[in-house]
Amino acid sequence: MATTNQTSSIPVPIFKGENYDFWSVKMKTFFRSQDLWDIIEEGFTIPEDTSTLTTAQKKELKENKQKDSRALFVLQQAVDDTIFPRIIGATSAKQAWNTIQEEFQGSDEVRNIKLHSLRREFELLRMKESETIKDYYSRIKEIVSQMRAYGENILDKKIVEKILISIPQKYDAIA
Template identity: 75%
Template sequence: MANIFQPSSMIIPIFNGENYDFWSIKMKTFFCSQDLWDIVDEGFTIPEDLSTLNASQKKELKENKQKDSKALFFLQQAVEDSIFPRIMGATSAKNAWGTLKEEFQGSDKVRAIKLQTLRREFELIKMKESETVKDYYTKIKELVSQMRSYGDNILDKRIVEKILISIPRKYDAIVTTIEQTKDLSTMSVTELIGSLEAYEQRLSRHDDNTFENAFQSKLKLRSHDDRRYGGKKN
């Protein structure tokens, strides 16, 4: 049997006391990859009378102890020194995980208030004229990620609708086309952003051509004036 404490090639996310929800999601994925999440989430029971266990049960108990020790070790490595004292007395991974969750995730009331604030920010956000589609979508993604971390199962349909009604009027032509030719209830956010970015590039090329034409017209006018006045102007 391989050494259960064999170093992992994966990088453990480090918690510094901020953005607990993001860190906890990363840690859950990490524990799942190591087949340790069940032991962290549910723990395990040690019978009072070990003499009643058969060989198979003793083997299972030993493996659970090893898994728990490994998970606790990972948790200890996953927090900065300033956070470590909170879990240094924990005797199981479940206990350490629960301690961090209780302190940094906040109560249901606090989480509900934070989620309400994020929802309001999501409703009010609009794309600025000077922003690119990519930059605006980055803001939307960050908001959605935070909302989901606080329990809001926001669907793509809602995100698509939000983007369509919050982008500048210069995108009206592509918005109308999308609304007339696409089923918004099944359209993915990725597909929408791809269409908007393609249209944005067309607008950019049009602006460049307009500028170039204006510049060429100015040069022609200057050349005409030079010929008219023999290269001299009073």
């Protein structure tokens, strides 16, 4: 996910099939900054008979089509060539987004299982004797970041408690 493409002058993160949750947060922010998120989240419908539309409705429809095309283009650019075939047939940005989301985010049950696994990993985490506090803190923050990406609200107080409880005895003077 380290690679980027340029859209306008803003780099777009490339999704390679890993770290979907982080990629999706970045993409949502990007789409909001470009005023495109509503078209992805809600989509839009094209009426069968456009002849009955008012001038204002026709203008709105045209704007929605343009926004959808821009958003679809960005999504196509924001996925690796190995992911692109999954959305090649998408005719709207909403359809492409939902396709990627369904495959890589997983169902609520899968997300709950992943979150449960991360909670367990956090609770069982202990600092190794040979590890620096900085490295241990980095390991904790990585797990906490993943938990937060899955919607867990973990307070900094709990992180500090975790560090103080799980560091080796040689640090007892500071704990």
